[in-house]
Amino acid sequence: MGNWLTGWSSEGPSGYSSGWSSGGSSGVPSGPAHKREESIQANRPPSEKCLKQTGVFSVTPQKLEEYIQAYLKPNEESLKQIDQAVDAISELLLCSEIPVMKVAKGGSYGRETVLRGCSDGTLVLFMDCFQQFQDQKKYQVELLDTIEQWLKSYEKYKKSVNRGHALVVQVSVPGQSILLQLLPAFNPLRFSENPSSCVYRDLKQSMDRVGASPGEFSGCFTTLQQQFFKKYPRRLKDLILLVKHWYEQYQEKLPPQPLLYALELLTVYAWEQGCQAEEFNMAQGIRAVLQLISQPTNLCVYWTVNYNFEDKTVQNILLYQLNSPRPVILDPTDPTNNVGKDVRLLTEEALTWLNSSSLNNELPAPYWDVLPVPFFNTPSHLLDKFIDDFLQPNKAFLGQIKRAVDMICSFLKNNCFRYSDTKVLKTIKGGSTAKGTALKQGSDADIIVFLSSLDSYNSLKTKRHLFVQEIREQLEACKQKHEWEVNFEMSKWKTPRVLSFTLKSKTLDESVEFDVLPAYNALGQLQSDSTPRPKAYKELIELYASQDIKGGEFSICFTELQRNFIETRTTKLKSLIRLIKHWYKQYERKMKQKASLPPKYALELLTVYAWEQGSGTDDFDTAEGFRTVLDLVIKYRQLCIFWTINYNFEEEHMRKFLLTQIQKKRPVILDPAEPTGDVGGGDRWCWHLLAEEAKEWLSSPCFQVGKKGLVQPWKVPVVQTPGSCGVQIYPTVRGVTQLESIQLWSENSGRSF
Template sequence: MGNWLTGNWSSDRSSGYSSGWSPGGSSGVPSGPVHKLEKSIQANLTPNENCLKQIAVSSVPSQKLEGYIQENLKPNRESLKQIDQAVDAIWDLLRSQIPVKEVAKGGSYGRETALRGCSDGTLVLFMDCFQQFQDQIKYQDAYLDVIELWLKIHEKKSVKHEHALVVQVSVPGQRILLQLLPVFNPLRSNENPSSCVYVDLKKSMDQVRASPGEFSDCFTTLQQRFFKKYPQRLKDLILLVKHWYEQCQEKWKTPPPQPLLYALELLTVYAWEQGCQAEDFDMAQGVRTVLRLIQRPTELCVYWTVNYNFEDETVRNILLHQLRSQRPVILDPTDPTNNVGKDDGFWELLTEEAMAWLYSPSLNTESPAPYWDVLPMPLFVTPSHLLNKFIKDFLQPNKLFLKQIKEAVDIICSFLKNVCFLNSDTKVLKTVKGGSTAKGTALKRGSDADIVVFLSSLESYDSLKTNRSQFVQEIQKQLEEFVQAQEWEVTFEISKWKAPRVLSFTLKSKTLNESVEFDVLPAYDALGQLRSDFTLRPEAYKDLIELCASQDIKEGEFSICFTELQRNFIQTRPTKLKSLLRLIKHWYKQYERKMKPKASLPPKYALELLTVYAWEQGSGTDDFDIAEGFRTVLDLVIKYRQLCIFWTVNYNFEEEYMRKFLLTQIQKKRPVILDPADPTGDVGGGDRWCWHLLAEEAKEWLSSPCFQVEQKGLVQPWKVPVPRDLKTSDMVGVFTTGGILWQDQGFLSFV
């Protein structure tokens, strides 16, 4: 069943720091006298365990990290099973003698992140007689006396304590330093917490002048749930980070006054959530990502809203106070008052150690070594006056990135023009760079490039529809043969479509510092040699509209033929508008990443067009307030059911066929957002996409610090017209001088 050994530890409540175990015991990190107990235990480790302690994890080759974890860091399953039995025996003993309703297991042991050998844990005893948080302070010591007494009776051991009682649960191969904690249960029936639970927490803390996080043990059940949902491989990564941290502690000799172990666990979870989310991932990439985050403590601001959020005013004020405090901020996801990342002078040491491992030969095996794209702080907590800096620091690509994209595009374009169809009747008329890199709105670390290849054999929309998959396959075949003679690495993405419209692959070559993701799309040259006027476009649009009327064609299916027009529509805009576009795209990507379960969101292009419209109608200047623009776009997202937006820069109402078609398009269910390059492409889509989910997210963001100005209140959106519903009978005498159709006092106008 395992051996129980007991010892004595104390803490000073008034200071908010523990001389033995931290007040927020659920973090479960040994320090002070408990740390000394661990030292004495280590003296009796087996030779294999002592060898493990001596091997620096930073010297382990990156490709062997996974094996290192399995062989040295993960506890034996049978040992953990015996530990569970021993802990259950303690619980059975205590519940027969004291009024304990239920228990929860916390610390590394409860989070399933315990290291092999010796690790920490808590056994939280929810007392029936504790009716409020304050009772925990009043009566906790008395119940610890009772627990000590019963442990003495059953173990024949003398136990002394003040505010903490620790039992060593020991089985062959594993030891857990288990802290026993009688606490108040604010969740009662084990349900998810409502905001009133955290309102009561704040009131109680104010009344007794409790230290931040002093009652975090009351939420141990939530902590168990939080970690339980994550895959085992992520917990393996946590073990690796924790083991590295323990080796850092050994080097420092003196343990930190407020241990950072729990903070590093949460930081590892954050890195995986923001940068990966895959159950199978490269362990070295995960380590590099965590180390890169540790290197930026003055920027770190990490939190979750799984148990609390910004809806209630009291909780919102707690959160905003925390998020505005000095970095690093890493909030306990179960207790908003508990910043477990608080800097007590050890982050600087940790940063130095992180840099040493990150750039060590064992981990820095390639240049640059890959890592996940994770920002040290979320956009949500960025104050309005720092939005421009956020974009510059985190979103805007640097010159090296742009140079790399250009080199990659040149490589592929050269292949398409000079090699791919060399022995074919098909000729490449032209290649056009598309996507965000061509528009000037690419995000940093978004190394993707679109190339549209216009082919002579594709002589109509029909031929494109019929033959494009054939050309996709041919390009892939030629590329596979060509790279065998080149110093390239190409990895193709398997298409889920039987007749793929696009060839997706990843390219790495000697000239590139890192891999670049490509989409190559065959297209019909509907516009011929593009001119700046409308001379060639009416015929191209007429053929397209007639085809859509005669066949079952999806909206915007041939928009790729108008890539140049799409690119030019955005490319010619002011630099600051492109910055706003980057911000909106980042906001969209963050929501897309966190959304569970996944749903069909509107395309990013719809948000880009909505942003352009907001700027045109609300500002129109080269220099504007980014926060105001951001707020305006979110307001329009919230009003998605009223949106009917289009432009007449490439097509208009002069031709009869186009007028009829456009009037049909703008009568569709809202939102309607027409592609300015392709009138058949409604990227608003009505009910086709889940705009309501995006609108809900936008509403939550209205409480963000992004839209709060000190002493001025909330940032106000631009005044942008939103149209009312239109009837067919109203659409008479429509003019062609603007971009949005709306009705005022019985008259139709273009704004």
């Protein structure tokens, strides 16, 4: 260590001005600086003290933004004065005989999440004499004694320096106080901005040598913490202030646990996974954070921005943490530091505010849909568990949907048209719940109602908006009698095709979102073992050829076939579909530009195709299936996919139509229930955005095996031909077959079968 510890003068340089005023010795804590000081509370304005007593729980969602700005966010001028005072202390230490080579600002102060009044901060002093992590543990106490004596040698600092198990300096200006903990530390980054794997290997080895506790050296990575938080928008940090303020209102009831950093990270995670917009609804954000806090036994949050699974030592640290009892919230700069262990202490209080009448004053009260585990960072061997834990609906959810559907179907059959000549021929449950691919989050249901007055495709096109209006009017008239709450979603179309509404009832645990669609019963009474009526397709194709109709416009008439195509598949394939849909929804939420993405149904069909062509077994590797679907998305410009399960090339009119369909610009993905529906759509949708996202995901731990091994996709052809489906080659005029003409066209257009 050298003789500098005993050789420095007890007198500081004369005339040195710190640029800040002392707040006195009273009220300075002896432990970590995260409690509000009683003297600061006593000096608050009466209006603010009143709000402190009533708490944030009385604030309505519409007033949260105003509350933050008025009572939680520090005054900018006060912060500037605090900065000057902290910079003065830093300069004093850098110019002293104490070998401080660099200073970093940490805690709430360094992360720019300081609450108005009294807040915490850390001044990390990177010591030139520390050559390894264990030096910090060996000499820290001696250094703290030295630094304390040095600061107290200045008259202006004598009353503001307090030493318990930490060395704290109170930095105070009018309206704001920072309890600044001084921490001598080893600098593992030295001259690098980003840590290499060897830094974390050294960290683990040093911890083992000296028996350090997890996170004991996390202060060494304060610079990385600053970088981590610096990139996030100011509004997200305002949400963090709200979360921290809520926590402080319960702090007196709880053991003095250092949970502030954990809550900050959890708020960042909620925003990243559920929003990513710089402008967002503050109430939705706080609900999302409270939702996460209320499920601590599932909570496992971490980032791979500074460390990842590539290095074997770091991989073992991560896997140990991920397999530890939850909650787990890993410091994004130190993989040994689980800061979230005590989040479970807040569960009851989080549920109290989440379910309060002030915050939960809407039906339904919207919040960001965030899972308690990050999907991107889930290792390949844990994907099945991820699906089971977070995507697979439970029996309660499925029972909820069934009750809601039964209520609406009964209403449609028995009440809606009883004074009309129109009869309900049948109702069909559609969408993901009918197919068995529903996600756990969000209660939605589709009901297709086949009406006698809709006796053709044309009648459906011209009259369906009238029946949408009729069903709405009958629901409004009937809701009081049935003790329902029905909130309708306004349609942007003058002649809407669907009635969207939210249903709440005493028999339902939560509200359920419905789409009710009137339809023409083109298939008649479809038997489970029968094929569709050829007449239904012939009429559809003739109408499609004669009028300006978009492909797939009448797909609701074929809902039964769409449902049966997916519903009969193996359970694990439907689980893979859930995973793909979750991936799609995550990207949809984080999109920064408004664009029209391909329909989710296209991704469902792509997943079925990948499994049929690449596996076909009931027990397959989920990571391989996931990788294969992303691989097909990346190759979207080549895709030409169809099925002949409900229609085929046997009849002349259908053969000609299908050959025309598969010559369209790719991607081509034909709806197996309805041949005019090309859900690939060529240039209709922004496949390139999904492809870019898929490429980014190839670096995900989902596809890493071992040190550098990668999960490989199944070998799946990107193009189907009539011949691959067993279709005969029919002769045509001039000696050229239809199949040959398609192949010639493909060669000329740069596409190959």
